[in-house]
Amino acid sequence: MNIAVCIKQVPDTAEIKWTENNTIDRNGLESVINPFDVYALETALRIKDKYENIRITALTMGPPQAEEIIRKAISFGVDNGFVITDKKFSGADTVATGRTIANAISKCIENVDLVICGQFATDGDTAQTGPTISTNLNYALATYVKEVLNIENGFITVKKEVEDGIETLKLKLPAVICIQKCDYEPRRPLIDGFIKAQKAEIPYYSMDDIGLEADKVGIKGSPTYVSKAFRPEQKHGGEIFENLTTQESVNKIIEALND
Amino acid sequence: MTREILIYAQTNREHKILNVVLELSCAAQELSKKLDNCIIAALLVTDGTNLEQNKNILKQNGFDKVYIAQNTEFKNYNTKYYSNIAINLINEINPEIVLIGATTQGRELAPVISSRLNTGLTADCTGLDISDEGKLVATRPTFGGNLMANILCKNYPQMATVRPKVLKISDYPLEKNTEFITINSDISNIEKDVEIVDFIPNIQLTDFRIDEAEIIVAGGKGMKSKEGFKLLKELADVLGGSVGASRGAVDLKLADSSIQVGQTGKTVMPKTYIACGISGAIQHTVGMSGAEKIIAINKDKNAPIFKIADVGIVGDVFEILPKLIESLKERR
Missing domain, CATH: 3.40.50.1220 (TPP-binding domain)
Incomplete structure (x- = not known):
C-alpha cells in the first residue's frame, strides 16, 4: 500500500515579511515542518508499524530549500520523498495548490491508496488544501481526523473529532485524510534515519514534470488574491498589579469581570 | 436574473439550524444593501426532521428564498451528497456570493464545492464587506492572528467560510415573505464513499x-x-x-x-x-x-x-x- 504524506515548511517565528504582491516572503525565515504535518507523518508511520508492505512518500510544494523537511521526514522513517518546485507556482491559493499537489501525487507516485495531510498549516490556516486535493483526485475525504483505527478490505476507519463529539467514519480507499492534533507524541528521528536522510536523493518536479499549464498554477491559476494585508490593532496591554493581598486580587478580578 | 447571496443553512445532529446561519444572514443583509438589495437565499439539506421549525426560523431571520433538498439519505451529513446538491444549485442560480459557517462541517464542505467550481474561497473569515467595485471583501486572520488579510475573488460565486460567533445577530426581527423552493435531491448516481458508523457525544x-x-x-x-x-x-x-x-x-x-x-x-x-x-x-x-x-x-x-x-x-x-x-x- 502506498501512502503519500503532504507536508509544508512554515516559518518558525512571528517575523513575517510580505512581498510587494502581498504574498509571503519566505527568504531568510527560520522554517520547520508545519506542526499538524508532524502528526500526519506520525499517523503514516503508525500505519507502517502496524501493517506489512507500506511505502510512505513525503512530498512538499515550495521553494527548493523545502528539501530540508523532506530529509527530516525521511529521518523519522518515511521511505522517500520529493519537492514540487517551480517559480511559476508562487502566489498559489488553495485551489491552485490543491490542484498542483494532486497532479504531482498522480504523476509522480504509483497507485496511491491514502493521502495524509495536516488539518491546518500554521501560516495560512485555511484547512482547504487537503479537501481540494481530494476533489482533484476524486478520492474519499475525511477532515479533523484524530486517529486511524484500521485499514482492511479496501476501507479505512478513522475517528474524527467534531464540535459535539467523536464520529467514527468508514472511508472507501483511495482516500484523503486530514489530521488534527493527536493524543500521542510524535516520534523523534532515528539514528540510522539521519544517515538515510543524508544519503537520500530528493527529486525536484517542475510544472512540466507534473503535466500542468501556466494558467492552472501559481498566481495565474488562483481565483483569489490578497488585496491588502495589515497588522491588527494591538488592543491589549493593560494594568499589572503586584504585591496585592489575596483579597485585593480577588476584588480586582471581580471588578474586571463586571466591567 | 436576480442577484443572490446564498447561505448554507447548516443544521446540527438534531436537525436544528445553527446560530452561525443567522449570523451569516445578518451580515448578508448589510452586504445586500451595497449590492442593489440583492436576494438572500438559504440552502437547506434535510431528511425532513424539524423541517417546519427550520423553515420558520429561516423565515423569521431575513431569508427571501429557501431552497430545500429533501431526501431520507440526508439523515447524516455526507460531504459528497451535500456538495453535489450545492454545486447543482449554484450552477443553476449563479449566486454572487456563497457563505458557509466555518464549522468542522463547513470547513470540509466549502473547499470541496469551491475547487469543483474552480472558484475562490476565503477560509475562516472574521469580517465581510463589499468593495466600491461591488466585490466581496473577505477579511481573515493569518499567522495565528498576527496579520489580517483582505481577500478578493476573481471568479463567481465568491465564496467564504465565516467563523461562528464573530458576526453579531441583530436584535430586531427580520421576518420576510419567504419563498420556499423544492430542488432536485436525487443522489442515486453518486457513490457514497464515506459512511458514519458510530458517534459518541462528548x-x-x-x-x-x-x-x-x-x-x-x-x-x-x-x-x-x-x-x-x-x-x-x-x-x-x-x-x-x-x-x-x-x-x-x-x-x-x-x-x-x-x-x-x-x-x-x-x-x-x-x-x-x-x-x-x-x-x-x-x-x-x-x-x-x-x-x-x-x-x-x-x-x-x-x-x-x-x-x-x-x-x-x-x-x-x-x-x-x-x-x-x-x-x-x-x-x-
Missing part, C-alpha cells in the same frame, strides 16, 4: 463548548495537577463558562487535548479569557489574543501573558482562585 464538550463559550477559564502548567484544573472547572461553572488549557498543561496530561487553546489547538474569541498559571508563549496567545478582555494570574511578573492582558495579577493561583470562587458564589 459530554465534556457538550457541557462546556469551548468554541462557543463567552467566558473561558484557562490553565497552564502553573495549575500543576488535575486538582488544579478542578478549581478552574469550579470557577468556570460559577461564571457559566468553559475550561481551556495551554499545550503545556495538555502535555502534562492535566487536561484533555480537545480543550487546548493555541497553535495546535483551538482558536477562541470569548468575551473574557482568564489565564491562570499560563506563561503566554506565542503558541498559546495566537489562539486567544482575539478575546475581548484578558485577565491573567501568574506568579512570575515577567510572564509574557502580562503583555497582552487587560488586567494582570501577579500572585498565586492556589490562593486567589478558591477565594475568588467563594466570593462569586456569595454574590449570586
